[in-house]
Amino acid sequence: MKPDAIVLVSGGMDSCVCAALAQRDRHPAYLHFDYGQRTAAREREAFTAIADHYGIEDRLVIETDFFRLIGGSALTDTRLAVPENGLDESVIPVTYVPFRNAHFLAAAVSWAEVLGAEAIMIGAVAPDSSGYPDCRPEYYQAFNELLRLGTRDGRVRVETPLIGLAKAEIVRLGLELGAPFPLSWSCYQNSAQACGRCDSCRLRRRAFQQAGTSDPIRYATQEGAC
Amino acid sequence: MKPDAIVLVSGGMDSCVCAALAQRDRHPAYLHFDYGQRTAAREREAFTAIADHYGIEDRLVIETDFFRLIGGSALTDTRLAVPENGLDESVIPVTYVPFRNAHFLAAAVSWAEVLGAEAIMIGAVAPDSSGYPDCRPEYYQAFNELLRLGTRDGRVRVETPLIGLAKAEIVRLGLELGAPFPLSWSCYQNSAQACGRCDSCRLRRRAFQQAGTSDPIRYATQEGAC
Numbered sequence: 001m002k003p004d005a006i007v008l009v010s011g012g013m014d015s016c017v018c019a020a021l022a023q024r025d026r027h028p029a030y031l032h033f034d035y036g037q038r039t040a041a042r043e044r045e046a047f048t049a050i051a052d053h054y055g056i057e058d059r060l061v062i063e064t065d066f067f068r069l070i071g072g073s074a075l076t077d078t079r080l081a082v083p084e085n086g087l088d089e090s091v092i093p094v095t096y097v098p099f100r101n102a103h104f105l106a107a108a109v110s111w112a113e114v115l116g117a118e119a120i121m122i123g124a125v126a127p128d129s130s131g132y133p134d135c136r137p138e139y140y141q142a143f144n145e146l147l148r149l150g151t152r153d154g155r156v157r158v159e160t161p162l163i164g165l166a167k168a169e170i171v172r173l174g175l176e177l178g179a180p181f182p183l184s185w186s187c188y189q190n191s192a193q194a195c196g197r198c199d200s201c202r203l204r205r206r207a208f209q210q211a212g213t214s215d216p217i218r219y220a221t222q223e224g225a226c
Numbered sequence: 227m228k229p230d231a232i233v234l235v236s237g238g239m240d241s242c243v244c245a246a247l248a249q250r251d252r253h254p255a256y257l258h259f260d261y262g263q264r265t266a267a268r269e270r271e272a273f274t275a276i277a278d279h280y281g282i283e284d285r286l287v288i289e290t291d292f293f294r295l296i297g298g299s300a301l302t303d304t305r306l307a308v309p310e311n312g313l314d315e316s317v318i319p320v321t322y323v324p325f326r327n328a329h330f331l332a333a334a335v336s337w338a339e340v341l342g343a344e345a346i347m348i349g350a351v352a353p354d355s356s357g358y359p360d361c362r363p364e365y366y367q368a369f370n371e372l373l374r375l376g377t378r379d380g381r382v383r384v385e386t387p388l389i390g391l392a393k394a395e396i397v398r399l400g401l402e403l404g405a406p407f408p409l410s411w412s413c414y415q416n417s418a419q420a421c422g423r424c425d426s427c428r429l430r431r432r433a434f435q436q437a438g439t440s441d442p443i444r445y446a447t448q449e450g451a452c
Contacts (some may be wrong), residue, residue: 021287060295060296062292064290066288066333066336067336070336070337070340071340072339072340092378096336096378097336098336098337098339098340098377099332099335099339099376099377100336101376102328102331102332102335102336102372102376103329103332103333103336105328106318106325106328106329106332107292107329109324109325110292110293110296110323110324110325110326110328110329111296111329112326113298113324113325114296114297114298114324133375133376133377133378133380134376136375136376138375139372139375139376142368142371142372142374142375142376143372143376144229145368145371146328146365146368146372148362148368149359149362149365149368150327150328150359150360150362150365150368151324151325151359152318152322152359154359169395185261185264210306216382
């Protein structure tokens with residue numbers, strides 16, 4: 001079956017739910033990036049597990065050392081510490097990777113143009129988010145305007161099915177769809193066991209708590225510590 | 227001196243003039259892509275020669291096999307022939323690399339955010355162009371809207387100083403500025419001597435003729451053949 005959508009699958013909880021949605025509604029191809037982030041190998045493992053779970057044939061992993069070369073983010077520069085002091089949504093955190101999502105989307109669009117797919121799905125989330133500028137709805141509206149003007153036939157579009165949902169709602173939606181949460185990985189810091197302290201772990205764990213359940217993955221710190 | 231602009235320097239005649247403009251007005255850093263295009267090694271040589279000519283300290287070459295992996299363009303897939311049958315500006319040619327410029331711009335923006343530079347300069351040209359959708363003014367307006375919304379402080383902007391100029395005007399501007407045209411490379415097809423037959427050679431050679439001069443680089447075919 002020819003793919004009609006490209007799903008950006010990082011391997012985290014949001015992309016896991018996005019993959020579950022794509023499985024229900026589309027014939028998806030998966031795209032994953034190894035951009036030298038701290039937990040790249042673990043994220044790729046999660047990506048592969050989710051792709052295997054859903055039997056995805058068309059999958060592409062892009063490796064790039066660009067973000068490490070330029071630096072500027074705690075996710076790609078091990079000299080910068082990953083914050084563990086809780087979430088402050090009013091500032092852009094040091095884990096922001098400069099203009100990262102545009103790279104991911106550009107690759108997905110190029111591949112979509114070649115495959116003839118017209119949808120790109122990304123699990124970007126605005127509420128309860130880490131305060132990254134490239135996770136806001138206006139950003140994706142602007143990106144779609146760029147696609148209308150700058151692609152072969154102007155038909156490819158980015159879809160952000162989770163963007164207005166609170167993290168707890170994403171958990172509930174994932175549970176409804178049977179998303180393979182145990183296969184997903186969100187920790188910014190560790191690859192063996194999720195730290196439970198970085199922003200990403202805190203957001204994820206709180207979301208499962210708020211949804212009235214507990215996260216199926218194991219953490220190095222006790223629940224409630226976030 | 228801290229760079230205040232990133233110039234996308236492919237090594238072709240337009241980027242050569244763009245580099246000359248940046249030299250006059252800014253303290254530029256140069257960015258170049260080796261994306262597996264047919265003449266990648268020759269273009270990188272041109273990039274290096276132009277950067278050396280201007281004594282540019284901050285330069286970055288990004289290598290990616292992504293476009294070869296996905297295929298779909300005669301520039302990156304040697305099974306597709308580079309057209310030699312003249313220019314038809316009403317259709318998108320097979321040399322179009324899907325959504326390529328977005329990749330280049332995204333990398334320039336990421337680097338600009340880390341360096342603290344606020345301008346990206348690209349030698350995109352709309353009139354006398356090859357009919358690529360990502361060379362039109364509206365595309366760059368939409369990209370700048372994306373930058374306003376999706377970057378750390380919303381200040382980075384893409385500048386397209388050549389976009390409204392005819393190719394002959396670009397040649398004249400380059401001559402005025404002393405742009406090192408002999409160091410530049412535009413041929414899509416060959417790396418030893420420019421073919422003179424591909425779209426890029428035809429556009430370039432015609433531009434020098436229309437500007438009342440001749441191109442300082444040598445061609446494998448006689449002048450007038452285009």
